[in-house]
Structure formats: structure tokens, C-alpha cells
Amino acid sequence: MILRNWSVRIGGISLLILIAIAIAAPLLGTVDPTLFDAASRDLRPGETGEISTLDGETLKHTFLMGSDSFGRDVYSRVLYGARVSLLIGLCVALLALAFGIVLGLCAGYLRWLDGPLMRVMDGLMAIPSVLLAIALVALWRPSLTTVVIAIAIPEMPRVSRLVRSLVLSIREEPYVEAAVALGTPTVKIMFGHILPNTAAPLIVQGTYIVAFAILVEAILSFLGVGLPPDIPTWGNIMAEGRVQFVAYPHNVFYPGVFLAVTVLAVNILGDGLRDTLDPKMAKRV
């Protein structure tokens, strides 16, 4: 049923290919993305040059996507960058969903918590999410964990709002009232009866968060407040290429294409999932 939807097929297959590329990066003719060689600076795509390994050896290497101003292989950096981007997308989505679900369930089902919780969420939503993420990363030492948390926190209110609205309608269903009458403890009702019935819209929302997180991570890295520069990410590859963009556009072009394709694939997948899992949600998001 789900696999019959063309958006799901296209988005899903594109995403699977990207994941395969990220996992198989070492096997796809790449070198260590941190390696550099002063002799191979600013090569154009397809040119051959040299690159020295950590052991002091010098290898001949074809720079499929050219090299940057340090003489690093853009192809290797883009492929390894896919790992970081996808990992961050997934982690942010899981984290934002986990906390958003708990907060939304509490706000929706325990009415006395609703007011205070949702006002805090409203407050969070009033701050532009990229700005909030920058502030949070600046507060902590930049690392994968802090970036994930910093992107996830501004996403949480969106999830919790969605969950809350779903809970508010599901809690009125007679099967929930029947469970109350059967003496089922509140926590069991929240997680056993209500949560499973919110799954479809949440999966869809999850894919949008993945796409958004990948973008925000790229923005943070581009601005130099994201991951430390020794971890290759699409954002900081582009940031490094920015200065020489006119002379050597490949430094920005290739990571940019990967970023755009990934976000597009995830969004198409999300749209397809929405149409198949939850036709009503089109109105809500």
C-alpha cells in the first residue's frame, strides 16, 4: 500500500542510495577526508594530483570533484560529509520526537500541565530556530552531541504541539474512556492507547524534521558555529569554498547538490508518507 505511492518510491530509493553511499564511503575510491597536500591545492574536478597520508607516503589520486585551498579531496569530504549529515538528521529527529512526544502527551492528557507546558513551548517557538541553535552551540563546546541537541531543542515545540493536538482528539474516543472505566493506569493509557494512534502523523513529521535538521546543520557549519572544522560536513566544505567561489565553484557546487538532493528526497518521502499514512494531515501541517 505504502510502496505503491510514487513519492514514497522516489524519495525512499534516493534516500537509500544516499545512505548506501555514506556507509560505503571508504570503498568508493575515497581517501581520508582530513588528508591534505600543499602541492594539490585548488585542482579542478577530474584532475590528478598527489596526496600525502599520515604515514608520510605520497599517493597519486584523481580528484573527481577537485580539491580545496588546503589541497583536500572534495569528493572524499562530500561522501564522508553525507555520514555526518544523515546521522545528524536522524538523531535530531529521534531526539525531537522523543521529547516532543512526552511533552505533548503530558500537555494533551494531563490538563493541569497543559497551560504551563504549552506557554514554555510558545516561548521557544518565538525564537527563530537557527538563532536559538547558534546561541546554544555557542554556549557549549561545539561537538556532534551539542549540535544535535541545539538543533533538536527548537524542533521540540513543533512536535509537542502536533502530539498535543492529536491527543486532545484521541482522548475523547470511547475506547480511551473504556480504558479509564476498566481502571487502566493513566501512564498506560497515555503510552498504550493514545500514543500508538498518533504514529502515522508523527512518522511524517519525523521526515520533515530530518530534512530541516540537515539544512540547519549545514547552515551552522557554514556560519562556522557548527561542528569543529576537522569533521567534514557539507556546511563547512561550502564555507571553505565560499571565498574562492568565483574561481573554483566546485567547492560549493558538489556539497550543495548533495545537500539539495538529500533534503528533497527526504521531503518527497515525507509527502508520500503523509498521503498514504495520514491523508487528513495535509490540512494540519
Next chain:
Amino acid sequence: MTTLQVTDLTVSLPHGGDRPEAVSKVSFAIERNEILCLVGESGSGKSVIAQAVMGLLPKTLVIASGKIVLEDQDLTSCGTARLRQLRGARMSMIFQEPMTALNPVMSCGAQLDEVFRIHTAFSAAERKARSAALLREVSIADPERILGAYPHQLSGGQRQRIGIAMALALEPALLIADEPTTALDVTTQAQILNLILELQRRHGMGVLFITHDFGVVAEIAHRVAVLRTGELVESGPKDRVLKQPQHEYTRMLIRSVPTLKPHGRIADSNSPLVLQTRNLGKIYPVGRWFGARREVRAAEDVSLEVRRGQTLGIVGESGSGKSTVARCIVRLIEPSGGEVLLDGEDIAAAPQRRLRELRRRVQIVFQDPYRSLNPRRSVGEAIIEGPLNYGVPRSQALERARRLLELVRMDPGSLGRYPHQFSGGQRQRICIARALAVEPELLVADEAVSALDVSVQAQVLALLEEIRGRLDLAMLFITHDLRVAAQVCDRIAVMQRGRIVEYGPVREVFGAPRHEYTRALFAAAPGRDFDFGAA
């Protein structure tokens, strides 16, 4: 002259449906000045016929063969532009749910005006005058005010009157009424039925009246056509079909309609008291930020008793507070005053911990079988949930679930299946089994058979009766349907606007109603002169 002639109409269903055709080779005719009632249970294809005539079939349903002739125009071949002209002008329709049939953001006047603007060349003043005249014709007291009102400001009956006025605006030859009174209270239903009868006579229209309710048929029909899974099984004049049904299916349907005569069982007034309410009340404060605070008294001063092995019925129209009382008793909502005594212990005041133990002893079955079971849980999980909550080991609970499924006449092998695999009646049986799983002393049935087809309703009622007898259960039976109440209740409380207006043994209340509201309810019960269930 024949107003509508339907010949061998077949409408095919898309692949993967439960049958290949929604409607198979259906033929009938409606003469001028005649009301034909199309009766059938849910899924019989009666609404599909109405949609086919109006040219409003969903795209997935196609007319495979047959002819629909309105006056002398063949509707199956005349094209959409012509159909649009005919709709409203020569045939029009009134719908079941008057709230959704009217546009909520347009005033009633604007909606009526639109009908005239599209189909006629009247001036604005003339249109307004005609709209007001129409509203007077459908017995709306203050037409000028109502023309400026929006649908949500009107009562259900008024909305349906507006719907009828819109349908009649252009003096159609054919009026199609698709369950027009099903969503209305019984007293309003009686008024609307009278109105339709009167207007039909005055305008000499042909009326195709679709209903599932034999009481309504008895009130309004000239001729009756009975539909079963897309096939016409019987048609003929009302008296013949209702009194001497030829087809076995019609006989079964008519037999299933409960009679208004109370059953003959005599309740033992010394049987021990299970539940008693004293001055139970529920007040909803309607707070506004600005302006006065109001209170809505959903229930007030409700004092009832239910004895072991007996059924107390609460009857009343929508908004009478009967469900509020049920939900207070199960404590799904907090009563605002009074006592709910279960074996002398007050549920209304019980603290959370004690309440958990008390909950086991009072269980509830809801109206809507499609929403009463969690779609993501198997039948088995649903039934054992209660016992597990009270510490019964899983294997024992499953064994009990199997026994209960047998008790409600279902296959014990259904434990692993999911709710969507069952019909409405089967789901209601599962809900009953779930409620019985914790061995309650009191079973509250909140309109538990109202959403079911009449034949299924009869089976579920019989099942509830049997269970009450076998388990010596006390039952609180909430219903709007006097016929159902007559069959199952030992005592009856009639509620109106949150208060009990009459309370007594069923035979006294039905035999000699004392309160004028009770008398009005009986007078409004459709088909009260027909003795159903005896055929």
C-alpha cells in the same frame, strides 16, 4: 403522470468491494403526489440510488446499466449541464445532517437567495420576498430574523426546515429525502415528518423518502420498497408491505422492530440495591473573559436506584442529560453535587486509589461500535486489559476472554483479530465482553444499540437480556428510543433538560404517562399505531 421511473438500474462498485454492484437491477416508479419509502439496512444501497438519480454519484461508482427517467427526461444520458439545470428546478434533495448540508459561513437568507439567483431572473426584492414566503411555508415563526441568521444559531429542526425550504424553492416535481429525520430528536422528527407530508400534498410532488426506520415508514409512506444488499426484494402499498410482508427478509426486518408494548416481566422490588444516586448533579460553568459567567446545568437532582438483576432505563431527547448521568455514575466525569452510592459507598466522593477498586464494579458500553475499540489492539488484548489491571494472570485472563466471546456468541478464535475485521454488531458484542471481563455488578449501556441496524439491534438486545438474566446483573440502559426501552427496562426514568420528570415501573410509565413531556414523547414516536414485532 409518472414523476420518476427507474428501470433496471445497476451501479457497479470498484474492484475489491464486498460485492460487485452497489445496486443491482433496481426498478421502481414514483407517481405524482406519491411518497415512496426506500427502506433498507446500512450498506443496502439506498443512498446510492438517491445519488444516482441526482447525478451526484462519487466518481468511483458508475451506472453500469439501466434508465432513470424524470418526467420525460432520461437522466442517464442527458449530460452534466442539463443535470445541473434539473437539480434544484425539477428535482431536489434534503439531507440527513442539516448542519453540514448548509454552508456555515453564509446566512440562511443568502443561501436561499443563491438558489433563486442561479435559477431565476427575479429582482433582489422579489427574491427576498420569496425567501420569506418559503420560510413561512415551512412553518418558521419569524422569517425575517431567521433569514439573517447563520446555521449554527438555529436548532436542528430549524436547520432542517431551511434545508426543506431550499429544496422546495423552485417547486420541483421530485423531492428526494435521504434520512432527513435520523439526526433529529423524536418530537422534532414528528414535526418535520408532518411538514414533509403537508408540503407534498400541497405541491403534489413525488417524494423518494429514504429511511432505515420502519416507524417513519409507517408515518409517511404511500408505497414501500425494501432493499437488501443492492437488490429490491419487495415493494408495494404501505399497508400490505407492513402488515402482510411477502418476502422473508421483510418479515425478518419487521419482526425485529421492537414494539411499544412493554414486556410482561415483573420486577422484584425486594431485590438488593446495587446502585443509588441521590440528588446527583453536574454543572458546567461557561466562563467568558468578559461578560457574565453562566452555568449549564447538564443534570440536576437526579435520584435513581438500580437493583440486582433489573434494568433501569433512562430515556430522553438529546441534551436531556441522560448521558451525563451515565458518565457521572461511571465517573468518567466528576459530578458537581450529590451522591452515587454503590453498595452504600459513595463513588462521587471516592479518592483516586479507592476509585480504582470501585471502577471494576461498574462498566460501560458505548454507542459507537466503530470508535469503542482501539484500532491498534487485538480483540484479545482489549478484553484482557481489565482483568490484567486487577492482577489476574495473563493465561487466566485469556481463558476468561475465550469464555466471554462464547457468551456473546462469537468465535473464541477471534482473540487475535483486530476490530476492523468485524461488523458493527460484532464489535458491540466484543465491547460487551470487554465490559464483562472484570465481572462488574452494574453494566451501563449508553445508547449501546442506537448505531446498529434493526436486525442486529434485536440480536444485541436479546444478548443483553440473556446476560442480565444469567449473571444477575444490574443494568442502566440509556436510550432515546422508547421502543427499545419498552423491551428491556423494568423501571424507567424520563429526563428532560437535566431533570427526571417521570420515574416508575415501565408498565406504569408506558401505560399511563403522567407528565406531559412523557405524553409528548409517546405522541411523537413514529409508527405508534402499527404493531411491529408481531408479524
